[in-house]
Amino acid sequence: MKLTPVMERFVLHWGEMGGRWGVNRTVSQIHALLYLSEAPLTAEEIADVLQVARSNVSTSLRELQSWGLVKMVHITGDRRDHFEAHHDVREIFRVVVEERKKREIDPTLTLLRACTTEAGNETPKAVRERMQNTLAFMELLTSVYDEVHQLPDAGLMAWLKTGLKARKLMR
Amino acid sequence: MKLTPVMERFVLHWGEMGGRWGVNRTVSQIHALLYLSEAPLTAEEIADVLQVARSNVSTSLRELQSWGLVKMVHITGDRRDHFEAHHDVREIFRVVVEERKKREIDPTLTLLRACTTEAGNETPKAVRERMQNTLAFMELLTSVYDEVHQLPDAGLMAWLKTGLKARKLMR
DNA sequence: CTTATATTTTACTAATTTCTGAAATAACAG
DNA sequence: CTGTTATTTCAGAAATTAGTAAAATATAAG
Secondary structure (H helix, E strand, O other): OOOOHHHHHHHHHHHHHHHHHOOOHHHHHHHHHHHHOOOOEEHHHHHHHHOOOHHHHHHHHHHHHHHOOEEEEOOOOOOOOEEEEOOOHHHHHHHHHHHHHHHHHHHHHHHHHHHHHHOOOOOOHHHHHHHHHHHHHHHHHHHHHHHHOOOOHHHHHHHHHHHHHHHHHHO | OOOOHHHHHHHHHHHHHHHOOOOOHHHHHHHHHHHHOOOOEEHHHHHHHHOOOHHHHHHHHHHHHHHOOEEEEOOOOOOOOEEEEOOOHHHHHHHHHHHHHHHHHHHHHHHHHHHHHHOOOOOOHHHHHHHHHHHHHHHHHHHHHHHHHOOOHHHHHHHHHHHHHHHHHHO
């Protein structure tokens, strides 16, 4: 397994971006590598290409599997584990959006429900309203997500594209 | 300036979530505090309520201003700077989405354009296609964003809500 | 100007996160 | 079983990021 310069650039970039996404560099690099790779790779090969510790690959793969971005497969006649990633960017997009919603939205929804329920007169009215509005908006986003994310691929694309003409339609 | 228990809970939670968003805890706490606060606050008051160093507040406020989430205002007869945040969650949403697009999408678009342009025969065809697809998809997302984010608030809400019925419409 | 107050910068410390290498565990082949 | 290869766990090193306190700078009042 050897990367062409363009592939290497892609992998390194994906790794850097990982930082801005809540995953660390190695995790993100491994994902990029598997995304590009034709065939499933062993942990050993990955460690080799990316020049990171074997143990680091092990934990990173575990994380990627927990996200549902990578799965373990086996090759007959080889007892080592091999790993592969979805090769479809839309599938990756779905998974990432879902996971980020879980981590970035859901806990706040829970909190806001608690706050709006418990806030009594000791909390200024304007503050209560603000929390209420925040909750309502986040619930709307969540509902839209719930509907849209279970569309088949073509449906998702179709809905997205309605956004392209939104301005025109609004007039 | 004293927080009610519910407000304190909100601020602390917002701070924790900050970590999952690419902003640090203090920045996020300050934002939450200003979001709830009726009146603009001075840096001193903020440091006081949140129990962090005055200098930390200074840099955090600078960052929030650079995001466009907080602005400096002045109160007649008081020479200290005061700070206030948008009180509308949708406005915050807009700003955050825009900023995250800048940080999380745009650099990758640039890279993918370079990769797809430069990738020649040394790069396997399947890999080139994959990069090409990734680029196309991210360009679609960007176009949708460009259209949608400049809608007036009512328009944005209207488009979002079309998503609520997307599944039904697709049948 | 001089002094008092407000703010920013900076050099350093603390906390957190990431990564490694070694040891432990597991899985299999002979 | 025993030895070999594969994988995971874990304690600590290295790197990064966040936060502090003090010094430097700026701003306005008298």
